[in-house]
Amino acid sequence: MTQALEPATAAPKSASAQRQGLGSRIASSPMAAISLGVLAFIVLAVILAPLLTRFDPSVSDIGQALLGPSPEHWLGTDSAGRDVFSRIVYGGRITLGGAALALIVAMAIGVTTGLFAGYFGGALDSSVDWVSNLLIALPNIMILLAVRAAWGSNVWLSMTVFGVLMAPGFHRLVRAIVSGVRNELYVDAARVSGLSLTRILGRHVLVAIRAPIIIYAALAGVVVIGVQSGLDFLGLGDVTVPSWGTMLNEALVNLYIAPGLMLWPGIALGVVNAALIIFGNSLRDALEDRPRVRRRSTSSAKQSAKKNDAVTPAAPEPAAFAGGQSPVPGFDEVPDGSVLAVRGLRVGYPSADGIKDVVNGVSLGVRRGEILGLVGESGSGKTQTAWAILGLLPSGGRVTGGTIEIAGQSLPGLSKGAMRSMLGKKVAYIPQEPMSNLDPSFKIGFQLVEPLRKQLGLSAKDAKAKALAMLDRVGIADPQRTFDSYPHQISGGMAQRVLIAGAVACDPDVLIADEPTTALDVTVQAEVLDLLRELQKEKDMAVVMVTHNFGVVADLCDRVAVMKLGQIVEQNTVEVLFANPQHPYTRMLLEAGLEDKTPRTRLLRPVDEPLQEAAL
């Protein structure tokens, strides 16, 4: 019961993490907050320039040229006797203002086109993409020089042009994200709800692209400031108004007389650019942090919540619930002569409060020529049990207790090399998703031949002959053609047959099938089940069939073990278990099925379900 209640305490915590808006995310990352503070301080100083300075930045006084820092001129004066501090503060108006203008133009164009091209796709997308590629191909600096040659050195004009040249970056970024979001079902649902286009784009799409735009803009800002200051430094800017680039240009002329003049505009540029880069990077880190946390907590919340869902009907009240939940005697029986024998298996994953067991003392055994169904709902630990037997637990997970024996060989504690030689020959695996278990970049033949050569030491020719024979055996009409195909060229049912061929090729003693037909159509499922039955008889294998489908169990299995919350609650032959289920959970599962129900009547007894679900 404690496990079932856990989400009640876990959910609010994760909820507050998720509910953090962009603003509080920035605040919670010290680097982002500090760099943003520095930027804000500089921008404020530049805006309030008249209040902070006592000298006009353009008024020269030859008598006061090249003075060092003094109480009157805090940073000294330049070669024309102008106050350096005033010029730095006023110069920021040109440098930062120009950069801001370029970014605004780039974003106004790029985000808008990206939004529409990504959302609508088609001809609009292709034509905008063409223009965007053209802009990327243009040499930016040449264009800026041409603009200067034609219309003179106006910083606002050149930054507007530069903004247009920067737009493709924003366009591509936004387009890529939007075309992904566009296929999300919640956008379809919004359309069906009768939302107008502007509302869909504003409420559902823009939210997804907000943060990436900010990050990209911060980094693009560095580029803009660099280019703008570079032009001014080369003397191509307007020399009548101060900017940090112009100041560097003048400092260069007097480098030998007053090297200190280089320092101040250099520091200004360095601090702004560093702050922008750190802000962009730390914001990205703060946001990238989120999917990791989210994935972990959703999957656990999902699992625990489904557990919650699952226990509800069988749980009229906690007292009866606790009493009725003890496993049915015989639940931990391991038959004599089992070729696979698991006793007291525990699998744990690290969590916030120590190791958390997802498999909690599972015992089961399968003899040669026998098929055991391991059945349960999501979160029951059935797949974790299968992975533990194969020694293929995902990172973090490990066997924390119990023993696993395959054909007399004890598994936990076996070296990686020894385990590898067991896989395929002693124990083999058929996965749930046939397509994602074939490597798309290699031909099917190669993927079948390689393990045969490694595990059985066959020559290339023998391995190919055996692979073709296996493909023929699993009912593939044209083995040679499939052998030469890439995975995307065959159907899901064919792919599953290929994986079955690969799994049984080395004559394993034990075959673990993890929901092997769940991803398949029902007519294909029937054929694959027939195939598994034949192969199992032919090779006299012990099979563990992990499934959530009682129909599949009834069709294929000799015995069945029902799992719930990491434990087996009942184990028996299929005939007895289906005819006379003992455990309330087994009964509830069988009752939830649609067999022999009067159509259009309630499936479950009405229970105070809202109260139960509210426990989440």
Added chain:
Amino acid sequence: MSAPLLQVSNLVTEYPVKGWRKPPVRVLKGINLDVKAGETVGLVGESGSGKTTIGRAVLGLAPVSEGSITFNGQDISHLSGAARRQVSRDIQVVFQDPYTSLNPAMTIADILSEPLIVQGKGKAEARAKVAGLLERVHLPADAGTRLPREFSGGQRQRVAIARALAMEPKLIVCDEPVSALDLSTQARVLDLFLEIQEQTGVAYLFISHDLAVVRHLSHRVCVLYRGEVMEMGDAAEVTENPKNDYTRRLLMASPIADPVRQRQRRQERLAMAATASTA
């Protein structure tokens, strides 16, 4: 007999194929079906049968290349913009995947009140209605302040159902609404669908690959195969004594959760396949 609520006539949907002058791929090849007010019509078929495309065409999310879709006497095959939004009051949807069909950034209350506000309801009125909707799908009243990720698959599907109910539609297209759910959760969501239909008299176009689910919920069943209707008729008739060969294959391939009867069904299926291959 009154005119049906939804009439799909000779519906053809084609999608363009990439490449120079390649013919478009024809996903639906002339579909005829109808749904009466308050009725559940089950659409069953395997992957590639076009069942989801029919639902999307009715919702205006898939193109109608030929034929027509009539709703409540109005041709809705090619509506766009404001006219389509007007129809959306009456035709709603519950999608298969409860994990991507709710915007992860919005609270449940925002998700439920958005369509109401769009249709011109005041904020206060919408909020009040949200409480009623949550109650109707048996979610706790405080669910509104939470985000989708705090809920399990079954509960999210309840939220999706509540969103569909918000506009008090006449028809809900249910696209595999229970196939991502565990068995016991599926049973409770199916019960909810029945309960809502009893209370509101809404009609369902219920799409599923699972013959048992469709049989349980539907008045009439339509069997699809590769974009064509194989058989349509009374649910009990189609799912127990199918006339069509494909429907029979589909029925025989669905395993029964009973080892004794399943052995019998398997033998019948193998015998059927043997006669089919010799014939």
